[in-house]
Amino acid sequence: MRYVRFILDGKKHLGAREGDKIRILGEASLESLLAAGVDLETYASQQTSGRLVSEADITFLPVVEHPAKIFCIGLNYADHTKESKYEQPTYPTIFPRYDTSLVGHGQPIIRPRVSDTLDYEGELAVVLKKGGRHIAKEDALDCIAGYALFNDGSVREYQFLSPQWTVGKNFDATGAFGPELVTASEVPAGAKGLLLETRLNGKVVQSASTDTMVFDIATLISVISEAITLEASDVIVTGTPSGIGWAREPKLLMRPGDVCEVSVTGFAPLRNTIADEAEASGSVKAPRAA
Structure with a gap:
């Protein structure tokens, strides 16, 4: 899986790459998912309802914005x-x-x-x-x-x-x-x-x-x-x-x-x-x- 963190329409989102598009997974951050013990290897494949957006339409954030250290x-x-x-x-x-x-x-x-x-x-x-x-x-x-x-x-x-x-x-x-x-x-x-x-x-x-x-x-x-x-x-x-x-x-x-x-x-x-x-x-x- 390949995760990205970005801003779209004024909100922060987590996304996963699908070919040349990015599927919106929600507003959770990677650090919050990791702290909760979520398995990133499978998480994105279970979140299939989010819309697909183009990379050209988003503003990238640091992939982990607030690491523990x-x-x-x-x-x-x-x-x-x-x-x-x-x-x-x-x-x-x-x-x-x-x-x-x-x-x-x-x-x-x-x-x-x-x-x-x-x-x-x-x-x-x-x-x-x-x-x-x-x-x-x-x-x-x-x-x-x-x-x-x-x-x-x-x-x-x-x-x-x-x-x-x-x-x-x-x-x-x-x-x-x-x-x-x-x-x-x-x-x-x-x-x-x-x-x-x-x-x-x-x-x-x-x-x-x-x-x-x-x-x-x-x-x-x-x-x-x-x-x-x-x-x-x-x-x-x-x-x-x-x-x-x-x-x-x-x-x-x-x-x-x-x-x-x-x-x-x-x-x-x-x-x-x-x-x-x-x-x-x-x-x-x-x-x-x-």
């Missing part, structure tokens, strides 16, 4: 670690994202007015249907509801103002998430063997196999659960490969009017334009990094 994984592809001038960690680099930073497919990623260092990071995200503590690696994949695409838009200037990356990874409307949740049964176990690519204005800037993750998805679920209780609708954003704009010379940063697209084998692509944050009267700009 969002964990992002840094330095999870060795080639990206190398280009970032870090030593490869032997333990996953974990940092949070917050739902105020999320934006849907087809909606603009916002370059903040306090910085011009907005960079792309194409990634695969995992959405959980259940969790717990001390989840064994061999049981971890059973916790997955499905997968979606993510663009971990990063304001580099703020990311490196401190040893913790959280602020630079959480500017409003910088984390694109969608366009669809593909349930686990439609994806190879652990999302192995998929080609992840990012394109900026049509040019491939990142390309790697998910097989080259340093910590695979089952390991990430198991390791995080050693410390933190995982819950239904938690999201794990699994890391980006090499090719980020910040590591290039000259740097390749996202500008208003640019189009950034993330694709993974078997998924509808996640595509967003870049727009500047609207100026507000009385605002004070933050200091620039040295």
Whole structure:
């Protein structure tokens, strides 16, 4: 099944893809269904009375608008670690994202007015249907509801103002998430063997196999659960490969009017334009990094 979350006629809806159309399933969110223990593999097939609409008629929302938690994984592809001038960690680099930073497919990623260092990071995200503590690696994949695409838009200037990356990874409307949740049964176990690519204005800037993750998805679920209780609708954003704009010379940063697209084998692509944050009267700009 492939689920989408969207606005139509001023209301939020959940839908499921049927060919080139989307069937309206109602107003429930994926996070509410997951929290209630609903089986997403079969739910859509039981909701057949909703009307079919065209993708052109809807406004996409983040596929999960308010996850219980969002964990992002840094330095999870060795080639990206190398280009970032870090030593490869032997333990996953974990940092949070917050739902105020999320934006849907087809909606603009916002370059903040306090910085011009907005960079792309194409990634695969995992959405959980259940969790717990001390989840064994061999049981971890059973916790997955499905997968979606993510663009971990990063304001580099703020990311490196401190040893913790959280602020630079959480500017409003910088984390694109969608366009669809593909349930686990439609994806190879652990999302192995998929080609992840990012394109900026049509040019491939990142390309790697998910097989080259340093910590695979089952390991990430198991390791995080050693410390933190995982819950239904938690999201794990699994890391980006090499090719980020910040590591290039000259740097390749996202500008208003640019189009950034993330694709993974078997998924509808996640595509967003870049727009500047609207100026507000009385605002004070933050200091620039040295």
